[in-house]
Structure formats: C-alpha cells, structure tokens
Amino acid sequence: MPKIAINGKEIDVPVGTLVLDACKNVGIDIPHYCYHPALTPVATCRMCMVEIKGMPKLATSCTTTVGPAPKDQPDSLVMEIFTDSPQVADARAGVMEFLLMNHPLDCPICDQAGECKLQDYSYTYGSGDSRMHEAKRRYRYEDLGGKIVIDKNRCIHCTRCIRFTQEISGGSELTVAQRGANLEVTTYSGKSLDSNPYAANVVDICPVGALTSRDFRFKKRVWYLTAVPSICRESALAAPVWIDHEGNQIHRMRPRPIDDRKETHFISDRERYSYKHYNLQDRPSQIIKQQDGTISEIFTQAMQALTAVVAQGTIGCDAAQKVAECASSPSHLYGSGDLRLPIDLAHLQKETDGIINRKGLEQRGFRFGQLESLKAQIAQGHIKTVILVHDQSVSSEEETALLMQILKTATTSIVFEVLQSELGKLATLWLPMTSYVEENDFVININGEICRYQKVLKAPDGCNTLVHWMQCLRSSSLVSTAS
Numbered sequence: 001m002p003k004i005a006i007n008g009k010e011i012d013v014p015v016g017t018l019v020l021d022a023c024k025n026v027g028i029d030i031p032h033y034c035y036h037p038a039l040t041p042v043a044t045c046r047m048c049m050v051e052i053k054g055m056p057k058l059a060t061s062c063t064t065t066v067g068p069a070p071k072d073q074p075d076s077l078v079m080e081i082f083t084d085s086p087q088v089a090d091a092r093a094g095v096m097e098f099l100l101m102n103h104p105l106d107c108p109i110c111d112q113a114g115e116c117k118l119q120d121y122s123y124t125y126g127s128g129d130s131r132m133h134e135a136k137r138r139y140r141y142e143d144l145g146g147k148i149v150i151d152k153n154r155c156i157h158c159t160r161c162i163r164f165t166q167e168i169s170g171g172s173e174l175t176v177a178q179r180g181a182n183l184e185v186t187t188y189s190g191k192s193l194d195s196n197p198y199a200a201n202v203v204d205i206c207p208v209g210a211l212t213s214r215d216f217r218f219k220k221r222v223w224y225l226t227a228v229p230s231i232c233r234e235s236a237l238a239a240p241v242w243i244d245h246e247g248n249q250i251h252r253m254r255p256r257p258i259d260d261r262k263e264t265h266f267i268s269d270r271e272r273y274s275y276k277h278y279n280l281q282d283r284p285s286q287i288i289k290q291q292d293g294t295i296s297e298i299f300t301q302a303m304q305a306l307t308a309v310v311a312q313g314t315i316g317c318d319a320a321q322k323v324a325e326c327a328s329s330p331s332h333l334y335g336s337g338d339l340r341l342p343i344d345l346a347h348l349q350k351e352t353d354g355i356i357n358r359k360g361l362e363q364r365g366f367r368f369g370q371l372e373s374l375k376a377q378i379a380q381g382h383i384k385t386v387i388l389v390h391d392q393s394v395s396s397e398e399e400t401a402l403l404m405q406i407l408k409t410a411t412t413s414i415v416f417e418v419l420q421s422e423l424g425k426l427a428t429l430w431l432p433m434t435s436y437v438e439e440n441d442f443v444i445n446i447n448g449e450i451c452r453y454q455k456v457l458k459a460p461d462g463c464n465t466l467v468h469w470m471q472c473l474r475s476s477s478l479v480s481t482a483s
C-alpha cells in the first residue's frame with residue numbers, strides 16, 4: 001500500500017483512497033458540505049480544501065485520491081498532506097464568508113439549529129466577520145409537496161439533495177434553476193416530492209436548514225431530544241435508526257448510518273414516520289378475561305392441555321424463546337405475518353419481506369405459512385390451547401381471518417397484544433404487552449445479522465414485556481387485576 005503523510009504523520013492507505021477519508025482515518029475531520037459518502041462527489045462547496053506538497057494550488061480532499069507508489073521507490077511518500085496550514089485556514093474562512101453572504105441569521109427559528117454544519121464550521125473555521133453590505137436575497141418558503149418545505153434563503157447550493165433524487169431515489173424531482181447569484185434549488189415545474197417514498201432523506205442530507213420536514217418543523221429544539229440507537233421494525237432489513245425522544249414521547253426517527261454501508265444512510269418515509277405508532281402512553285393496560293378464576297388458574301389449566309404457540313414475526317428473539325417454552329412440543333410452534341413490501345429503492349434495498357424477525361423465529365423452531373395445518377390440528381382435537389402473540393399490522397386480511405378461526409375453534413386462547421384488536425376480543429385471556437420501543441431485545445434480520453434495540457419509552461403501568469409475562473404466569477405469581 002502507498003505511504004502518505006498527513007500533517008507529518010505517516011500512514012499506509014489503499015490506492016484510490018480519498019484524501020478526505022484518509023484524514024478521517026487518522027482522526028482529522030475535514031469540514032465539508034457537498035461531499036456525502038453515498039453520493040457522487042462534485043467538489044462544489046470548496047470547504048474541504050487541503051494543501052498537498054508539490055501541487056500549485058490547494059486541492060479538494062473530496063475528489064483527490066491517493067495514487068500508487070513509483071515502482072522503483074515503493075517505500076517513498078506518495079503524498080504529503082497538510083490540513084492545518086495558514087493557507088488552508090485562510091481558504092476555509094474565505095469559503096465560509098462566501099457561503100454566509102446570502103444566508104440569513106435566523107438560527108433562533110431554524111429547525112437545523114443545534115445540528116447545523118454552517119453553524120459548527122462558521123464557529124470553528126469562519127473569520128467571524130463579513131464584508132457584505134448589500135441586501136441579502138429573499139425568498140418565501142415553499143412547500144415541495146406535503147412532506148418537505150424549502151427555505152431557499154438558507155441554501156448553500158451544495159446539490160446533495162439534487163444528487164440524492166437523481167442517484168438514490170431516482171425520481172430526479174429536484175434541480176437547480178437560474179444562474180450566478182440567482183441560483184436556486186427547486187423542483188421541475190409541476191413536480192412535488194410527494195410521490196417519492198424516500199423524500200424525507202433530503203432533510204437529513206441537507207447540511208443547513210434549507211430543507212425541513214413538515215412533520216418535525218418547529219416542533220422541538222434538537223438539544224432537548226435524547227437520541228437512542230435502535231432499529232426500525234418496518235421491514236426485514238431492520239434498518240439502523242436513531243430514535244429521538246423527550247418527555248416519554250418519540251419526536252423523530254432518522255437513519256443511523258454505518259460506515260461503508262450506503263444503504264444505511266437512508267430510510268423510507270414509511271419507516272421514518274412509523275414512530276407515530278409507538279407513542280401509545282394512554283392505551284388501555286387492563287388484563288381482560290372471559291373465564292372464571294384467577295389469571296394464574298386460567299393459565300395453569302390451559303397449559304395442562306396440548307398447547308400451540310403462534311407468534312407474529314415482529315417480536316424479539318428473547319421473547320420468542322420464552323413464549324416457545326409454553327408449546328407442548330417443538331412442532332407446535334407457528335410463525336405468522338405475511339406482509340410483503342414493494343421495492344422502494346431498487347439499487348440499494350432489494351428485499352421485500354415485511355417481517356423483521358422471520359429468521360430469528362425460524363431459528364427458534366417457529367414455522368411460517370403453516371396456520372392451515374394448525375387449524376386442522378385444532379379441529380381434530382390434537383391441540384386445545386392456543387397462545388397468540390399478535391401484531392395486526394403485519395397480517396393480510398386472509399391471515400387475520402384464519403387466526404380468528406383458530407382462536408374461535410381452540411378451547412382456550414391466550415392473546416398478547418400492544419393494543420387490543422378485534423381478534424384479541426375473542427381471547428379467553430388477553431394480556432397487554434409492551435411495544436418494541438418499551439423493551440430490550442434483538443432480532444435477526446434478513447441478512448442474518450443480530451440487530452439489537454433498547455428501551456426508549458416507559459410503558460404504561462400494567463403493560464409488561466412478553467418475557468416478564470411468561471415469568472409471572474409460569475411461576476403463578478400473578479395477582480389477578482383483570483376486568
């Protein structure tokens with residue numbers, strides 16, 4: 001590997017490494033706006049400039065790569081890079097001054113405040129002064145459809161959002177119009193971002209507050225939010241996300257990029273807005289039973305008969321393991337959930353399975369697509385009790401109808417749900433459980449990777465994790481609070 005020196009420190013890097021990445025590898029963060037690891041570099045902002053010995057001018061580190069060493073001198077230094085020279089500092093201050101020429105000082109009302117690269121770099125690399133006496137240009141904010149609002153006053157023309165719609169989501173809805181000082185980012189006339197299922201990613205990749213989310217705009221200052229690393233359970237990819245919460249409420253879900261994995265930089269809008277399903281602090285949390293006796297008595301009596309367990313493929317592996325212990329035989333474990341997803345981002349995400357933990361459940365003996373056989377076994381009297389861990393959102397109407405028939409035919413049915421569904425109303429015993437943001441567990445995604453999630457919100461009193469319910473029920477330590 002060729003040898004380079006960064007501020008005098010020598011390292012070996014593979015041929016073709018971007019200078020910006022090489023600096024990052026040795027802990028030097030090069031300021032940048034237009035560069036994004038998942039997009040084609042265009043070197044328009046000029047913020048990432050570094051000095052390279054032998055080059056007549058400063059070079060953009062987002063487009064300069066390390067070449068091979070000469071064959072006759074394989075151990076020689078291929079490149080000497082300086083990121084802290086007076087010329088570099090001068091260039092950065094100059095670029096900041098240009099970028100701020102038309103940028104308004106509206107940080108107190110800007111959603112990006114607190115996570116804005118313009119604020120951060122201006123503070124670290126700016127001159128603190130402006131020679132701009134002319135009036136700044138003015139635009140009124142515009143809706144780019146129902147999801148995104150653009151404030152062109154703040155745009156620094158890095159074109160990240162445009163490249164995203166061209167290279168990643170593919171709809172090319174955004175473009176630049178006009179020239180020179182009148183340059184503006186806009187949609188092709190008549191186009192909105194509404195039909196783009198990945199549109200809200202432009203808000204994340206905009207390094208300033210020009211593109212804002214209608215869903216989050218003016219709702220919360222980001223410094224009040226706590227970000228918890230988690231996953232999104234909307235597909236079998238278990239996309240890594242940050243869950244931003246405050247006051248036992250989730251306010252935002254956004255991608256949690258993992259180095260070298262371009263697909264983790266983006267999530268679909270369906271995934272992003274799914275957090276709304278989990279702000280359920282006011283939900284009913286009473287156990288409901290339709291049989292006389294205490295809850296422990298009903299459960300113990302039910303367990304004495306031949307028992308099958310049906311678990312929706314959205315529960316975690318620890319929960320699946322625990323509930324599987326209730327089945328009379330390993331062959332009495334059934335998985336449910338038949339949701340398929342359209343391919344939204346064909347060249348980055350190809351999977352269409354809508355069941356996040358199908359693999360994890362299969363590894364624990366749950367068999368999917370076998371509910372008809374369970375129904376037949378109940379009809380023949382081979383199974384009397386059915387325990388169902390149910391999540392309505394991942395079953396088709398046909399599968400829900402089949403589950404209903406199963407519950408109606410079983411002698412005893414015990415259903416665990418986050419919110420009681422029509423199906424849950426059929427249960428002999430219904431128990432409220434936590435949603436995935438209220439517990440710690442893990443799933444195995446479609447690629448066989450272990451993906452952990454952790455507790456973000458406190459569940460209402462009375463709602464317990466499946467693991468906790470199982471421990472209580474099996475040790476008969478439950479006090480009857482049922483209605």
Ligand code: SF4
Nearest residue numbers: 155156158159161206
């Ligand atoms: S709107 Fe944001 S992402 Fe798009 S060009 Fe302007 S600054 Fe860059």
Ligand code: FES
Nearest residue numbers: 032043046048062
């Ligand atoms: S990040 Fe290199 S020129 Fe913009």
